[in-house]
Amino acid sequence: MAKHKTPLIDQLESGPWPSFISDIKLEAESRAKNEKGLDYQIPRDVCEDLLGVLELSYKDGRTHWKHGGIVGVFGYGGGVIGRYCDQPQMFPGVAHFHTMRVNQPSGKYYTTKFLNDLLNIWELRGSGMTNMHGSTGDIVLIGTTTPQLEEIFWELTHNMDTDLGGSGGNLRTPSCCLGQSRCEYACYDTQELCHYMTLHYQDELHRPAFPYKFKFKFDGCPNCCVASIARSDLAFIGTWRDDIRIDQGAVKAYAGGEIPSNAGAHAGRDWGPFDIQKEVINLCPTGCMRYEGGKLEINTKDCTRCMHCINVMPRALRVGLDKGLSILCGAKAPILDGAQIATLLVPFVKVEEPYDELHDIIGKVWDYWMEEGKNRERVGELIKRNGMQEMLKRCDLEPIPQHVQEPRANPYIFWREDEVPGGWKRDIVEFRKHHQR
Amino acid sequence: MKFRVDGSVISLNLENTIKDRGENTMAFISSGYNPDKPMVNRITDIGPKKYDQFYPPVIAANKGKWLYHEILEPGVLVHVSETGEEVYTVRAGTCRLMSVTLLREACGIADKHCGGYLRFTTRNNLEFMVDSKDKVEPLKKDLMSRKHKGGSYKFPVGGTGAGITNIVHTQGWVHCHTPATDASGTVKATMDVLFDDFQNMRMPAKVRVSMACCLNMCGAVHCSDIAILGYHRKPPLLDHEYLDKMCEIPLAVAACPTAAIKPAKVELADGTKVNSVAVNDARCMYCGNCYTMCPSMPLADTEGDGIVIMAGGKISNRRSAPKFSKCVVAFIPNEQPRWPTMTATIKRMVEAYASDARKYERVGEWAERIGWERFFEKCEIEFTHHLIDDFRDSAYYTWRHTTNFKF
Amino acid sequence: MAIADEQAAKDTIVEALKKKKGKTKFYLKDYYKMLPDEKLMDVKRLVNQMVKEEILEYWSSGSTTLIGLKGLGKQHATEEDE
Numbered sequence: 001m002a003k004h005k006t007p008l009i010d011q012l013e014s015g016p017w018p019s020f021i022s023d024i025k026l027e028a029e030s031r032a033k034n035e036k037g038l039d040y041q042i043p044r045d046v047c048e049d050l051l052g053v054l055e056l057s058y059k060d061g062r063t064h065w066k067h068g069g070i071v072g073v074f075g076y077g078g079g080v081i082g083r084y085c086d087q088p089q090m091f092p093g094v095a096h097f098h099t100m101r102v103n104q105p106s107g108k109y110y111t112t113k114f115l116n117d118l119l120n121i122w123e124l125r126g127s128g129m130t131n132m133h134g135s136t137g138d139i140v141l142i143g144t145t146t147p148q149l150e151e152i153f154w155e156l157t158h159n160m161d162t163d164l165g166g167s168g169g170n171l172r173t174p175s176c177c178l179g180q181s182r183c184e185y186a187c188y189d190t191q192e193l194c195h196y197m198t199l200h201y202q203d204e205l206h207r208p209a210f211p212y213k214f215k216f217k218f219d220g221c222p223n224c225c226v227a228s229i230a231r232s233d234l235a236f237i238g239t240w241r242d243d244i245r246i247d248q249g250a251v252k253a254y255a256g257g258e259i260p261s262n263a264g265a266h267a268g269r270d271w272g273p274f275d276i277q278k279e280v281i282n283l284c285p286t287g288c289m290r291y292e293g294g295k296l297e298i299n300t301k302d303c304t305r306c307m308h309c310i311n312v313m314p315r316a317l318r319v320g321l322d323k324g325l326s327i328l329c330g331a332k333a334p335i336l337d338g339a340q341i342a343t344l345l346v347p348f349v350k351v352e353e354p355y356d357e358l359h360d361i362i363g364k365v366w367d368y369w370m371e372e373g374k375n376r377e378r379v380g381e382l383i384k385r386n387g388m389q390e391m392l393k394r395c396d397l398e399p400i401p402q403h404v405q406e407p408r409a410n411p412y413i414f415w416r417e418d419e420v421p422g423g424w425k426r427d428i429v430e431f432r433k434h435h436q437r
Numbered sequence: 438m439k440f441r442v443d444g445s446v447i448s449l450n451l452e453n454t455i456k457d458r459g460e461n462t463m464a465f466i467s468s469g470y471n472p473d474k475p476m477v478n479r480i481t482d483i484g485p486k487k488y489d490q491f492y493p494p495v496i497a498a499n500k501g502k503w504l505y506h507e508i509l510e511p512g513v514l515v516h517v518s519e520t521g522e523e524v525y526t527v528r529a530g531t532c533r534l535m536s537v538t539l540l541r542e543a544c545g546i547a548d549k550h551c552g553g554y555l556r557f558t559t560r561n562n563l564e565f566m567v568d569s570k571d572k573v574e575p576l577k578k579d580l581m582s583r584k585h586k587g588g589s590y591k592f593p594v595g596g597t598g599a600g601i602t603n604i605v606h607t608q609g610w611v612h613c614h615t616p617a618t619d620a621s622g623t624v625k626a627t628m629d630v631l632f633d634d635f636q637n638m639r640m641p642a643k644v645r646v647s648m649a650c651c652l653n654m655c656g657a658v659h660c661s662d663i664a665i666l667g668y669h670r671k672p673p674l675l676d677h678e679y680l681d682k683m684c685e686i687p688l689a690v691a692a693c694p695t696a697a698i699k700p701a702k703v704e705l706a707d708g709t710k711v712n713s714v715a716v717n718d719a720r721c722m723y724c725g726n727c728y729t730m731c732p733s734m735p736l737a738d739t740e741g742d743g744i745v746i747m748a749g750g751k752i753s754n755r756r757s758a759p760k761f762s763k764c765v766v767a768f769i770p771n772e773q774p775r776w777p778t779m780t781a782t783i784k785r786m787v788e789a790y791a792s793d794a795r796k797y798e799r800v801g802e803w804a805e806r807i808g809w810e811r812f813f814e815k816c817e818i819e820f821t822h823h824l825i826d827d828f829r830d831s832a833y834y835t836w837r838h839t840t841n842f843k844f
Numbered sequence: 845m846a847i848a849d850e851q852a853a854k855d856t857i858v859e860a861l862k863k864k865k866g867k868t869k870f871y872l873k874d875y876y877k878m879l880p881d882e883k884l885m886d887v888k889r890l891v892n893q894m895v896k897e898e899i900l901e902y903w904s905s906g907s908t909t910l911i912g913l914k915g916l917g918k919q920h921a922t923e924e925d926e
Contacts, residue, residue, distance in 0.1 A: 005772030011774045012622055013587025020532040020611075020621040022585035027536035039463050047536075050611070057610035057619065059775045062737035065614040068923045069910070075895060077902040077909045078681030082923065084614060093832035103484060108557040109491035119537045119544075122609065124466070128537040132557050136654035137609060142534075147465075154470040157480035159678055168902075169872065175683065177559070181488075181496050182516055182524065182566075184503040191488045202482040207792045207892040207900065208872050217504050222754035229759050230660035262797075264508040268638035271796050283797060284459040285756050306905035308756045309798070315505040333654035335724060336694040338831055357578050370884045375871045376694070376908055379559045410907040412779075429919035476896075653907070683922050687867040688910070729905045731924055 002028075003045055004052035024051055029129045032303040038124055042093075044144050046127045050143065051084055064091075064121070065178040069145050071098055073153040073215055074388035078210040079164030080149055094229060097127070100152060101138035101200065103205075106191035108133065111424050114160070136163035136215065137175030137226075140166040141331030143209045163202075171204040176218035185307070186220030187238030187323040194218045196355070210366070211373035222307050222317065226352045227340070228331070232413065233379045234365065235328040235342045236358075240320035243300045244309070250316035251276075251296045262312050324350045327361060330380025340380040343388065345395065347402050361395060368394040493554035494784035495524045495530060495568040511636050512594035525573045526566050528605050529580050529592035530635060533561040534611060534621050539591065540644040541707070542583065546592070550576040560603045560645075562596050586758040595636040599643055601787070602635065604628060609667070615725030616650035616662050617667030617742040618771050623779065627665065630785065640804070641794035644787065645751070652724055662800040664747035664762045664782060669723035671741035672716050677703045681712040684731035686749035692730040697719045742768040744779050748786060748812075749801030760801045765813070767823030782818065791817040808843050847886050852895060853879055861913050868917035869903050869910035 002025075006336075012021045028047035031040065038331050070077025081099040083335050101120070118139070122128060127143030132142040137307070143153065147363075156162045164172035174197055178182070180191030187348075198205065213312035217228030218423055220238040228235035253259050255276040260267060280288050288302035289309065296316075310317045327349065330341035369379045372386065383391045392399050402405075417424045471477055475655060493657065499518035506516040508799065514526040543563055547555040554566045565576055580591065582593040596602035604627060609620030629644065647658035650667035658664035680686070690698045697720035703713040714734075716727075725736045746769065752761030765786075769779045786800075793815060794803035804812040813820045826832035847853045860878040861870070875891050876884055891911060894900040902912040 008774045010587075012625050013585065013589065015588075015625070015774060016593060016632045017625055017628035017635075018530060018532040018591055018593065019585055019589040019625060020534040021586050021625075022587040023532065023534065023536045023539050026538045026585070026892050028540075030536075030538045039466060039481055041463060041466060044463075050911075054610055054619075056624070061739035061742060061773065063610050063614060063616050065612060065905065066732050067614040068919075069729075069905055070901070070919055072904065074479075075481060075892075076903060077895075077911075081612070081904070081906050084923070097612070099599055105485045105491055106488040106606075108559075109488060109493075109496070110555055111491050112547050112553045112555065114491065115540060115544050119540055123537045129534050130535050130537070130540065131608075132531065132540065132561065132563075132810070133533075134536050135605065137559075142608075147579065149474065149634045150470045150475070151468040152467075154468040154479075157483060158469065158478075161483065161486050163481070163485060165482045167906055168904040169907075170909065178556070180501040180503070182526070184505055184516070190500070193900060194483070199484045200641070203892075204486055205484075206482060207888075207895075208911065209888050211842065211871070211873060213907055224752045226757070227752045229754070230750075231657045250565040260507070262599070263506055265638055265643070266596070266796065267508070268511070268600065268640075277797065283756060306754050306756055311755060312797075314507075316505075333659055333692075335653050337660035338829060339761055341635065341659075341761070347527075367884075370888075375873055377693075382759070416529065417468075655907075683918055685867050685869065687919055688869060692905075726905070729907075 002051070004055060005049035006051050006055040009051065009055050021051070021167050024129065025055075031128065041125045041148055041151070042127065042143075044093075046093040046097075046143060047090035047129065049085075050097075050127065050204055053087065053091045053094055056087065056090075060091065065097070068098070071147055071149060073164065075205045076137075076164060078167035078170040078206060081167060083143075092129075092145060097143040098146065098149065098303075099172065100132060100141040100144065100149065101136075101167060102137050102141060102156065103138055103163050103165040103173050104133055104175070106176050106194040106198070108137075109181070111177075117160060118162075121152060121160070124306065124380055125155075135334070136165070136172050138173045164206070165211075166205045167307045169208040169210050170206065171201050171209065171212070174198050174218065175226055177407055179220040180220075183220060185223060185238075185310065185319060186321055187221065187240055188325055190218040190220045190238070193236065193351060193355070193358075194419065197358075200359075208319075212372060212376045212378055213371075214366075215407045221310070222305055229328055230331050230341055231333070232342065233329060234362065235331060236325045237328060238323065239305055239326050241348060241383040242320035242322040244298050244303065246296055246298065246322060247316050247318075248295060251291075251313065252294055254313045254316055255291070255294070259313075259315055263314050280312050283308060324348050327358075329365065330378070330383050331379045331381045336376075337369050337381045337384065340378075340384070342402055343380075343383065345391070346397065347400070360376040364395045440697050453576050454639075466526045476636075482547075487617065490558075490753040491501055493524075493552060493553065493566050493568075495522055498565070499524070503543065507674075508598045508638070509573075511600060511638055512597055513577065514597060515570075521655055522568070523570070524562045524566050524568060525570060526564050527576050527580065528558070528593050528596045529563045529565070529591075530594070531561055531563055531619060532597055533639060535602075540545045542591065542824075546576075547710040547765060548580060550579065558594070560605050561730045562603050563592060587760070593632075598638040598652065600634050600638040601631045601640065601644045601646060604646045604648050604665075605656055607650045607654075609650040613650060615653065615662065615728060615736060616667045617723075617737075618650055618744055619773060620648055620650045620656075621669075622773060623665055623667075623744070623776055624777045625778050626777075627783055634787065640787075640791055642797050643715035644790070644800060645651055646783075650721070653726075656687075658747065659761055660750040660759055661762050662751060662754045663799065664750065665783075666745040666747060666777065667742065668805070669725070669738065669742050670768070671736075671737045671738055672697075672718045672723065673725075673727055673734040675713060675716065676735075677711055677713040678705055680714065680731065684772060685734050686712060686714060687732040689727050689734060690715055692726045694724060694726060694838060695722055697721045706756075740770070744776070746779070746786075747760075748780055749804045751799050756797070757802055762801075762805075762808070764824050766816055785818070810843050847869070847879075847882050847890055850890065853855065853882065853890055854899065856893070856915070857894065867914035871908070897901060
């Protein structure tokens with residue numbers, strides 16, 4: 001028997017897509033039965049009350065949560081988000097309902113042993129509800145009380161060899177695509193670099209260091225499956241510098257319709273026979289390819305590595321061998337000064353231990369931002385405010401045409417005095433010798 | 438915990454409440470942590486467990502050696518290695534908000550079919566991997582056979598290729614203090630409407646749908662093919678009587694990104710003068726940052742809150758540069774529990790795109806080719822003044838600066 | 845390159861915080877200003893050290909982090925039992 005009547009949210013149980021309402025009810029039922037005889041450390045009917053407060057929000061069209069900023073684990077500035085219900089008498093089970101962000105393993109592979117151990121902790125000490133995963137990439141444990149925070153942290157670190165993720169003005173939990181573990185496009189080991197950087201910058205991840213949040217994301221290729229180019233202050237995107245590797249036999253097989261185009265991604269509709277000229281050559285944004293006499297040619301110098309041809313014919317075309325990554329900076333969601341897509345900073349870096357070049361850039365970006373960034377100003381907004389030139393200067397990078405989509409259209413160049421011969425101090429007396437008043 | 442009812446301060450002790458209800462009495466189980474000596478035996482700064490401890494054997498053996506992949510059918514991929522080995526992946530949708538019980542069921546499936554390994558994707562799908570083709574069908578069948586009591590699938594197979602995969606989203610009314618709508622509910626309603634395309638690949642290109650429940654976008658939706666965005670339209674309420682007691686006024690003032698809040702003396706109905714704040718309503722962008730700092734400035738409003746729909750963004754560098762999503766519907770009221778106007782609008786956009794776009798063309802590329810004026814026509818969406826950009830410098834670049842347009 | 849006299853630096857911070865009226869929580873940047881001669885990274889380290897020593901405490905908005913003297917501020921009354 002349900003504790004609260006929930007006629008509105010019950011309507012979200014039908015339909016084919018997995019119902020979160022059914023799932024919360026599943027957990028409520030499991031806690032009510034308590035077949036394992038657990039001594040639940042937070043109210044046993046927490047999920048019932050979660051359904052109750054959610055129903056109230058569906059009735060009101062308004063949220064019933066309040067933020068809390070003090071809660072956290074000792075010595076960490078991030079990893080816990082405080083939540084309180086604004087109707088605690090009606091729903092005492094969710095009066096405290098804090099979130100913990102747990103740092104996911106790079107690439108989000110798990111053994112069931114690890115997951116089950118984690119689930120056991122969370123069943124005992126929390127609501128039993130999770131997000132797999134949160135937007136930034138963490139495992140999110142939703143809903144526990146203040147006294148349980150330290151207990152959960154203790155169990156995570158002592159028994160699971162796992163730490164909390166980032167929140168607040170910290171380095172946020174870095175995340176990556178699955179990379180070379182299961183993708184032929186990956187130009188570097190995204191999981192390794194993500195894991196390495198996460199460990200290297202633990203202090204920045206757990207304790208406030210910056211004017212605002214800072215995100216690293218690692219994408220193995222320009223397809224950008226973890227959205228690094230849209231969502232991270234520093235995006236590390238795999239790329240290559242040499243020729244796309246071509247298997248001419250396989251190209252012919254594609255051209256002859258023997259292999260489905262785009263790895264079979266378009267199989268749900270009859271698009272007609274595959275036409276390599278129309279679907280690959282003509283759609284190449286740089287026009288750097290031709291297919292003549294059964295032979296595909298790519299002019300590498302003109303290629304911008306957009307991946308279209310590789311995506312369409314993955315069995316025939318492979319990324320080059322001289323692989324590395326491009327670093328782009330400053331992407332962010334709209335708050336405050338409008339959304340930004342990342343800006344190219346370093347066109348190419350080889351990904352080699354001990355990653356000196358990467359540390360060097362990260363250090364310079366942080367130094368500049370910590371010094372000049374205003375409170376709650378993302379690094380992308382700082383670049384906008386002070387100009388790309390200043391960013392390049394602070395990173396000791398030579399400006400190159402690759403840094404811009406196009407050169408400026410206005411001539412209002414603010415010259416530095418040392419760039420102009422003789423400087424700005426001039427002698428008016430000398431001038432007047434040649435020009436009357 | 439203390440909170441206030443009718444102006445008085447009530448102290449509510451959580452444990453007492455539980456005991457009062459007579460059922461949930463519990464004994465505190467210590468993990469080993471000693472609150473009096475938090476630093477003793479404390480472990481910190483260890484980061485996550487190393488990823489390679491979680492690789493299925495076929496992944497561990499073939500990492501970096503993959504030659505190519507193919508989508509065999511919706512939700513099923515094969516990756517082929519230069520060693521000749523293959524890994525078959527079956528992808529299943531989840532609603533992101535998952536219970537311990539459901540996750541244990543997923544683990545059970547992974548134990549039964551996949552040697553105890555599984556992974557999650559960036560878009561909240563589950564991936565079950567097996568090392569030979571004959572293991573695919575039983576796994577698929579098993580996943581599709583599991584349903585919730587209400588009838589929905591627990592692990593629907595799909596989400597690949599030129600189809601519509603899972604919607605990434607935020608917390609909404611389940612857990613957030615500044616949402617303008619629910620996240621899980623709008624996503625469930627939308628995915629129910631788009632479900633056929635989760636299990637099909639008839640789209641011209643992949644369609645990425647995202648949801649964020651307020652403009653802070655803790656789930657960034659600014660580069661998605663279709664984005665659902667919760668949006669407030671009213672400045673915060675001001676609880677003058679309590680504001681100075683519950684909040685540090687300078688923090689509330691500093692919280693505002695548009696400097697719309699200033700300290701103010703306010704006279705209450707009974708004549709008492711109190712310190713509080715004043716909000717310049719015209720400058721308020723309804724972000725709720727002040728409510729985060731100050732519980733006396735709540736933002737939520739039944740009529741004010743609703744949905745913005747955006748379209749045409751992308752993150753991939755394929756063919757054209759990554760693009761921002763553009764606002765195409767300025768406001769749709771919250772129609773919980775199923776948001777029919779919102780889902781109908783999204784469905785119309787998807788169908789117009791599916792029937793009109795060329796193969797490989799993303800939603801944004803299609804809209805740019807046919808022109809945004811045609812986009813509104815084909816999607817049967819009314820264009821309103823709200824959709825013309827007026828925010829700072831970038832607005833100018835979005836206006837029409839040519840005689841080339843379509844009637 | 846650490847701060848030469850840590851105790852003096854800590855005292856400076858505590859003194860500066862006690863002088864602030866009506867506000868108990870500050871961004872890390874505000875602490876840089878209290879110790880203008882020190883390197884930013886060193887100030888950051890010191891401030892975080894003072895949290896460990898229970899002189900200061902964090903307050904998180906979720907997206908940003910504020911730091912103030914432990915136990916001060918109206919949020920304590922509205923959030924948690926003391």
